[in-house]
Amino acid sequence: MTVDQSSAGLSAKISAAQAALDAHTVETIQWHFHESTGSPFWLEKKSQLKFDPLREVNSYADVQKFPLFEDEWLRGGPVERWIPRGLAGRPTYVFETGGTTGIPKSRVVIDDFRIDYENFSDTLPEKYFPRGANWLMLGPSGPRRLRLAVEHLCQYRGGICFCIDLDPRWVIKLIKKGWMEHLEAYKKHCIDQAVTVLTAGHSIRCMFATPKLLDALAIALEEQGTSLRELGITGIFSGGTEFTPQWTRYAVEELLGGPPEISGIYMTPTYGNTLMGLACSKPISAEDGFKISYYAPQPRAVTEVVDFSDPRKTVDYGATGRVKLTTLTREFFIPGFLERDEGEREQPFMTYPWDGVSGVRPFHEIASQTTVGVY
Amino acid sequence: MWNIPVIRWGKPYESLEKKTLSDFRTGEPLAQVDQAADGMVRRDMRNASAARAALRQIAPGDLIDRLKRAGELYLQADLPLGNGRQSPHDFVRAQAATTGLPEVLCRNNMQKNQFVLSQMGTILDALTRGLDLNILSRGYGMESRSVMVSYQAQSPILGAVLPSNSPGVHTLWLPVIALQLGLVLKPGSQEPWTPYRIMSAMVEAGIPAEAFSMYPGGHDVGGALLNSCRRSMIFGGAATVQQYAGNPGVQVHGPGFTKIVFGEDTVDRWEDYLDLMVESVCSNGGRSCINCSSIWAPRHADKIADAIAARIGTIEVRDIEDPQAELAAFVDPAMAEGVWGMLQAVIQRPEVRHATESYGDRFVRLPHAAYLRPVVMHCQDPGSEAAQQEFMFPCVTVVNCPQAELLKRLGSTLVCTAITDDNHLIASLSDATEIDRLNIGAIPTNRLNWLQPHEGNLIEFLFRSRAYQRA
Numbered sequence: 001m002t003v004d005q006s007s008a009g010l011s012a013k014i015s016a017a018q019a020a021l022d023a024h025t026v027e028t029i030q031w032h033f034h035e036s037t038g039s040p041f042w043l044e045k046k047s048q049l050k051f052d053p054l055r056e057v058n059s060y061a062d063v064q065k066f067p068l069f070e071d072e073w074l075r076g077g078p079v080e081r082w083i084p085r086g087l088a089g090r091p092t093y094v095f096e097t098g099g100t101t102g103i104p105k106s107r108v109v110i111d112d113f114r115i116d117y118e119n120f121s122d123t124l125p126e127k128y129f130p131r132g133a134n135w136l137m138l139g140p141s142g143p144r145r146l147r148l149a150v151e152h153l154c155q156y157r158g159g160i161c162f163c164i165d166l167d168p169r170w171v172i173k174l175i176k177k178g179w180m181e182h183l184e185a186y187k188k189h190c191i192d193q194a195v196t197v198l199t200a201g202h203s204i205r206c207m208f209a210t211p212k213l214l215d216a217l218a219i220a221l222e223e224q225g226t227s228l229r230e231l232g233i234t235g236i237f238s239g240g241t242e243f244t245p246q247w248t249r250y251a252v253e254e255l256l257g258g259p260p261e262i263s264g265i266y267m268t269p270t271y272g273n274t275l276m277g278l279a280c281s282k283p284i285s286a287e288d289g290f291k292i293s294y295y296a297p298q299p300r301a302v303t304e305v306v307d308f309s310d311p312r313k314t315v316d317y318g319a320t321g322r323v324k325l326t327t328l329t330r331e332f333f334i335p336g337f338l339e340r341d342e343g344e345r346e347q348p349f350m351t352y353p354w355d356g357v358s359g360v361r362p363f364h365e366i367a368s369q370t371t372v373g374v375y
Numbered sequence: 376m377w378n379i380p381v382i383r384w385g386k387p388y389e390s391l392e393k394k395t396l397s398d399f400r401t402g403e404p405l406a407q408v409d410q411a412a413d414g415m416v417r418r419d420m421r422n423a424s425a426a427r428a429a430l431r432q433i434a435p436g437d438l439i440d441r442l443k444r445a446g447e448l449y450l451q452a453d454l455p456l457g458n459g460r461q462s463p464h465d466f467v468r469a470q471a472a473t474t475g476l477p478e479v480l481c482r483n484n485m486q487k488n489q490f491v492l493s494q495m496g497t498i499l500d501a502l503t504r505g506l507d508l509n510i511l512s513r514g515y516g517m518e519s520r521s522v523m524v525s526y527q528a529q530s531p532i533l534g535a536v537l538p539s540n541s542p543g544v545h546t547l548w549l550p551v552i553a554l555q556l557g558l559v560l561k562p563g564s565q566e567p568w569t570p571y572r573i574m575s576a577m578v579e580a581g582i583p584a585e586a587f588s589m590y591p592g593g594h595d596v597g598g599a600l601l602n603s604c605r606r607s608m609i610f611g612g613a614a615t616v617q618q619y620a621g622n623p624g625v626q627v628h629g630p631g632f633t634k635i636v637f638g639e640d641t642v643d644r645w646e647d648y649l650d651l652m653v654e655s656v657c658s659n660g661g662r663s664c665i666n667c668s669s670i671w672a673p674r675h676a677d678k679i680a681d682a683i684a685a686r687i688g689t690i691e692v693r694d695i696e697d698p699q700a701e702l703a704a705f706v707d708p709a710m711a712e713g714v715w716g717m718l719q720a721v722i723q724r725p726e727v728r729h730a731t732e733s734y735g736d737r738f739v740r741l742p743h744a745a746y747l748r749p750v751v752m753h754c755q756d757p758g759s760e761a762a763q764q765e766f767m768f769p770c771v772t773v774v775n776c777p778q779a780e781l782l783k784r785l786g787s788t789l790v791c792t793a794i795t796d797d798n799h800l801i802a803s804l805s806d807a808t809e810i811d812r813l814n815i816g817a818i819p820t821n822r823l824n825w826l827q828p829h830e831g832n833l834i835e836f837l838f839r840s841r842a843y844q845r846a
Contacts, residue, residue, distance in 0.1 A: 178618050184602055215414035223421070246391035250415060290391060 013353035017298060021354070022059040024299035028328040029057040037086030041073070042333060044081075060302070063326055064312055066335035071275075074105035082108045087331065095145035097274050104143075107274050112331045113145050116277035117153040119297055120270070123280050124157075128266035129235035132158040133205035138194050138213050140168045145274045150208045150237075162202060164193040187213075191220045198231050206235040211242045211251070218255040229257055229264055239270040239278075244361070245290035252290070259286070270294075271360055275334055276301045276325050282349065282356065294360060295352035302326045305345035305357050308365075311338055314355075317345050323357055339363070377406035377469075378458040379567055381591065382574070383419050384426060384557075385584030387457070394591070396565065398472040399706035399744050400695075405469055406457075408567055411590035413599035416559075419588060420532075420603035426557025427531035429583040435508035438553045438582070439496045445573070445580035446492030450485055454575040461572065470568045471695040474539055475704030475744060478696055480660055484543045488573065491546045491825055495553050501826035502550070502834045511834075512555055515843045525843030526834075530624075532557035533837065534604030536597040536611075537570060539563030540767055541662045544610060544628065545573065546825070550833060552577060557586040559604055561597050565706060601625055606837055626836055630765045631664030631789030633820045636671040636804075638795025639778050645672065645679050648794055648817060652679070652771075653686050655792065655820040657749065660703035661769030665790050667820045668765040670773045671757070671781060680730040680753035680773035687749040687769055688734030692741075702768065704744040711738065711745035714766050718750060721764060726756040730773075757784040782807055789830065790820040 032038045033046050033053045046053065051065050079094050087110055095113075096104040135154035141147050141163060154161035174183040194217055198204055209217065214236065221227050228236075236256075248269065257263035271294040272278040279294040279301075296303040305321040307313040315321035323341045327334040342363045346356035380387035390409035397404050430438065453460040461469075463485070471478045491498065499508060506526070510516035515525035533551045537560060538544060551558055562570045570589060578584045590596050601607050601619075608626040609615060616629035635652060637645060655667035672679055693700040705711035715738040722729045730751040731737065739746040749769035754761045757776035763786055764772060776784055782803050785791070792814040793804050801815055811830055814820070823829065 178614075180598060180602070180618070212414075215417075219414075219417055219421070244392060246410070247412060247414075249391055250412065254415075254418060 010348065010350055010353060013350065014348050017348075017353045018060075021299040021302065025060040025063060025328055026058060028330065028333060029053050029063075031086060031330055032084060032333040035085075037084055039084045039333075040081040060326075063335050068311060069334045069337040071105055071337060074107060075103045079106055079108055082332070083110075084330065093145075093148070094143065095148075095274050096143040105274075106143075107145075107332065109145065110331050112277065112329050113149040114152050114156075115329075116297060116300070117149045118156055119300075120278045120280065121153055121156055124235065124237070124268070125266060127234075128260060128264075129157065129206050129237075133235075134159045134202055135161045136194060136197055136204050136207040136209075137161055137163045138190070138207055138209040138217065140166050142167060142169075144168075146208075149278075153237075154206070159206070160202075162197045162204060164190055164197070166190050187216055191216050195220055195224070198233075199226075203232070205232055206237070207233060208237050210240055211238060211247055214238060214251065215255060227257070228255070234265055236265060236267040237270060238267060239272060243269045243271075243292060245292060245359075248284055248290040248292060249286070252286075271357075273339075275332075275337060276303075276327055279303060279357075280352070282346075282351070291358055292360070293346045293356045293358040295346075295354065295356040296325075298352075298354050300327070300329050302328070302354075303339075303357055304355065305343060306338075308342075311336065315345050317347055320344050320359075322363055323360065376404055377456055377461070379406050379408045379571060379591070380457055381409045381411045381415070382571075382587055382589035383415070384422065384588055385578075385586070394564070396473045396567070399475055399704060400472065402743065405472060406567070408591045411592040411596050413592075413595040416588075416590050416596055416599040417603050420559070423557060423559070423604070424531045426586045426588075427528070427555055429585045430552065430555040430557065431512060432583075433555075433581075435512050435553060435555065436496075438555070439499070439508075441580045441582055442492045442495045442549070442553055442577065445576040445582065446489040448579050449492065449573055449576035450489040452576070452579070454572055454579060456571055456575060466568055466572055468696075470566065473565045473568075473706070475695065475706045476541075476660060476662070477693070477700035477703065479698050479700060480703070483659070484541075484569075487543055488545055488549065488569070491549050494825060495550060498825050499550060499553055499834075502828060502832055508553070511838060523843055523845070525841050526838040527841055528554075528556060529837060529839055530556065530605035532559050532604055532606075534559040534561075534600045534607030536561045536600060536607070536609040537563045537566070538610040539565035541659060543659060543663060545569050547608065547628070547829060547833070549573070551837070552582055552586065554834075554837060556837060557588070559588045559590070559600060559607075561590050561592065561600050564591070567591055626831060628664065628830060631666070631668070632763060632765055632787050633665055633667050633790040634669050634671060634785065634788050635667050635792045635794065635820065636781060636785070637673065638793070638797045638800045639673050640797050641794045642672050642675055645675050646682070649682055649686065651792075651794075651817055651819050652683055656683065656771045657687055657690070657701060657769045658819070658821040660701065661749070662703055662767050663821065664765075665821045665823065666769070667790075667792075668771055669762055670771060671762075671776045671785070672773065673776065673778045676755075676773045676775040677728075677753050680728070680751050683771065683773070684730035684734065684751040688731035688751065690749050690769070692739050692746045692748065702746055702748065704741075704746055705767075706744055708740060708743075708745035711747055712740075714768075715747060718747075718764075718766065718770070721761045722750075722752065724759065724761055726754055726759050727761045727772075728753045757781075785809065790814065790823075792816075792818055792820050 032042045090110045093109045094106050096106045098104050137150045151161040256265045260266040269281045269292050270278050277297050279296045282293040304324045305315050306324045323339040325337045340363050341360050343357040343360040346358045348354050380389050392410040393407045395404045396406040453462045467478050467481045470481045511526050518524050533556050535548050560570045574587045605624055610628045616627045619625040619627045690701050730753050737748045747768040752772045754772050754774045757774050761772050762774045788810045790812045791810045
């Protein structure tokens with residue numbers, strides 16, 4: 001199936017985006033595989049490759065020559081093996097994913113989270129995410145990229161970010177143990193912190209919240225006779241595979257009080273993780289069935305929807321496949337990592353002239369093993 | 376194809392997420408069931424008191440009359456279901472096609488539900504020990520012997536997380552409407568048919584629609600329902616029972632481990648009770664918690680096992696439309712395969728003999744489903760794990776157990792039919808707290824007297840007796 005290029009100028013934009021991606025890919029590969037700039041991990045891997053990435057990667061399509069990235073490589077130390085020599089000596093963060101049991105996967109970051117979220121900041125409507133507004137981060141604390149990233153987003157936009165204590169690893173343990181009363185108590189503990197901050201006169205206007213926590217917060221506020229709107233919230237940034245069209249509709253119609261022009265609250269879904277950064281959504285509307293289509297922050301990261309049995313083959317537009325991620329930044333290179341999610345391949349459009357993915361949900365073969373916590 | 380919406384206090388809600396229910400034999404889609412989410416349940420439960428308020432506008436006696444009418448409609452009428460009206464015939468066909476229960480058993484369960492609705496006044500009279508229902512309605516009142524009594528509703532609604540495996544269990548929540556409490560139901564994923572049809576019948580009979588909410592959905596919906604209803608019931612396996620044990624707000628209905636026991640005085644006449652044992656094991660496809668899963672005898676256990684095996688070992692797999700069908704299909708063949716795997720491990724134990732072995736294969740795999748034909752085992756050790764098994768098909772272990780050991784070996788028992796005239800044994804069984812329903816004499820375990828409480832008295836679960844004085 002071919003791309004629908006009927007919109008005037010879309011074809012040119014798609015070509016330009018592809019050219020930018022090809023150029024960015026070559027530059028990134030040169031960086032990661034050159035002896036003077038590459039990371040110990042990739043320089044060692046280079047010797048095992050059946051091709052020379054410095055000479056034989058001349059476009060994004062050539063990234064297919066790499067074997068699929070195995071996220072198990074991210075477990076354990078020394079974490080310094082991931083730091084490109086070209087960035088040695090720079091202040092470095094380590095962010096972790098999972099970790100409920102065993103050694104978590106970790107990723108080193110220097111500036112990527114700032115760059116990703118500054119780019120994301122440019123997509124936020126000023127009316128609902130006003131400059132200088134204070135934020136609430138109603139999400140995980142601890143060694144998580146998201147916590148620092150949201151704080152940076154807020155600071156970048158001139159505000160101060162308030163946070164709560166939330167240990168997602170404990171949440172997953174509670175679910176796995178079936179301690180549902182404790183789970184509810186812990187959720188209430190998190191919501192209590194949020195309500196306290198929101199009602200303490202800090203003039204908070206924007207927030208990050210996971211779908212479950214946003215739901216619980218809205219109900220808690222209503223039980224206290226107030227609402228997100230009454231407290232002055234105008235912009236909400238949220239994310240996760242629970243962010244389905246039905247949940248979005250429920251949130252817009254029942255939690256927020258209607259679409260932004262009526263409720264005064266704008267909510268934007270995002271899809272992201274520690275490895276990729278942040279994919280933005282095409283604007284959502286009731287007319288479009290609250291469909292959510294995500295577009296990766298190309299050229300820094302690319303998402304493809306690939307065949308379940310052949311991850312090197314992209315599915316047709318509208319067809320279902322597994323989400324494959326490629327990350328191409330100076331700090332981190334991930335060639336073809338199969339996410340734990342699946343979805344439908346979406347057409348490019350004027351804002352994001354490259355492929356997107358809609359209907360993101362846990363990959364059906366592992367969905368029953370996936371525990372979705374509060375985040 | 377049926378489009379079955381979420382119901383939120385009587386109002387249909389079309390979700391953007393739907394689950395397709397198909398005929399397990401052909402894969403033909405039969406219904407699109409709208410899926411609720413946990414937040415929606417929590418949110419709606421804030422208005423639960425309105426459901427009780429609407430029902431309190433109608434006197435209990437009037438509600439009982441309307442429930443009787445609802446029973447007739449449930450059994451005979453074309454009733455609204457989502458995007459159309461469903462006849463009783465279509466109801467039975469759909470229920471059988473998605474649950475695997477033979478149509479003849481689906482019709483039996485309809486009769487059971489209708490009977491309970493028709494007898495609601497008598498049933499509540501028995502469960503309340505003759506209390507004037509207006510006292511429950513008002514919360515207090517004067518008894519006939521001039522004593523002030525007060526019963527306070529502990530919740531304006533009852534929540535229930537319902538199973539897919541047996542449409543007969545719905546009788547447990549039917550009395551709630553007459554008690555002027557709303558109903559919040561999460562239908563079983565394969566069996567939305569009964570709760571929706573009963574709700575439709577009740578509404579057509581004049582029960583306010585705003586007394587009902589239906590939330591088809593995933594496990595998160597069940598969790599939200601249990602968390603946000605102050606009184607609820609759930610049906611599940613042993614793990615579910617363990618999870619909610621000791622929670623005063625949740626009435627758990629798990630495996631029954633229902634038993635028949637013979638006394639020393641009657642066991643030599645065991646042949647007189649063969650029909651009773653067969654019915655107790657096989658009724659309703661062996662799917663119910665009130666089906667007998669073990670028979671305890673001080674002697675002749677081997678002969679009893681062989682005699683039952685001769686009667687039920689020959690039962691064949693038949694199509695769900697066949698009026699002779701006695702076995703239910705496992706619409707998820709993997710579940711049948713898992714059960715058969717567990718059973719094979721039990722059968723191989725040295726103290727166990729498989730009495731139905733010579734009657735052909737027990738595990739029958741069809742292209743889109745699987746069946747388990749009846750299994751009878753003889754177990755020589757009353758302490759064996761084989762004596763405490765329960766599966767969702769006709770499966771019974773006949774256990775050798777000296778009468779003197781019976782009480783300490785019996786374990787948790789939902790229904791116990793004791794075939795004995797030995798007053799000492801009867802007294803011991805009457806005192807045994809692990810037995811819920813006790814039948815003395817020749818009563819098949821599946822024949823419930825609806826005037827008796829089942830796994831706790833519903834009235835005591837929903838209402839609290841308290842002091843009430845007026846100057």
